[in-house]
Amino acid sequence: MGELAAFIILALVTLIPAVVVVTSKNIVRSALSLIPTFLGVTGIYILLSAEFVAGIQVLIYAGAITVLILFVIMLTEGGTGVRVRQVNEQVPLGATAAVWLGFLAGHGRGAAGVQRRDHRDRVPHRLRRGVRGHQPGAAGLADRRDDHRETGGLIIR
Secondary structure, three states, rough: HHHHHHHHHHHHHHHHHHHHHOOOOOOOHHHHHHHHHHHHHHHHHHHHHHHHHHHHHHHHHHHHHHHHHHHHHOOOOOOOOOOOOOOOOHHHHHHHHHHHHHHHHHOOOOOOOOOOOOOOHHHHHOOOOOOOOOOHHHHHHOOOOOOOOHEEEEHHO
8 A cells, every 4th residue: 555655646746747847838947847757757666676777767867867958948048038939739639649548558458457468378389388398497488488578568568
């Protein structure tokens, strides 16, 4: 229950500033709103026990990339306060796509959002466990291949 609460808090810490990044009319405010977004993603990496990736996320994205974006804004006179009218005519299309993708992500894969599949039928016949004529150690190889395919399948799907 604690991980779920932490995930919900980190999701809000990530999504609310991300909405500010997209909707803010002030480009400097948008760039500064990237920092809590990147830090929220860092927290999610920590929940996934990917501490190294979380450290890289803080150093590269929350630090260097945000500073680079701010320097570019200041050097190109984007942060001078001069109002430039920006028209985005694709807001309804973007909102429709976001709702549709949210529906697909939440309801397209079952209640948990992840559909587990048995990949043993894809393992070559000679690598399956309990098959006559298999080489020593091949059964362990088949198990490892199944683990990697399932992990890769969860990431890719």
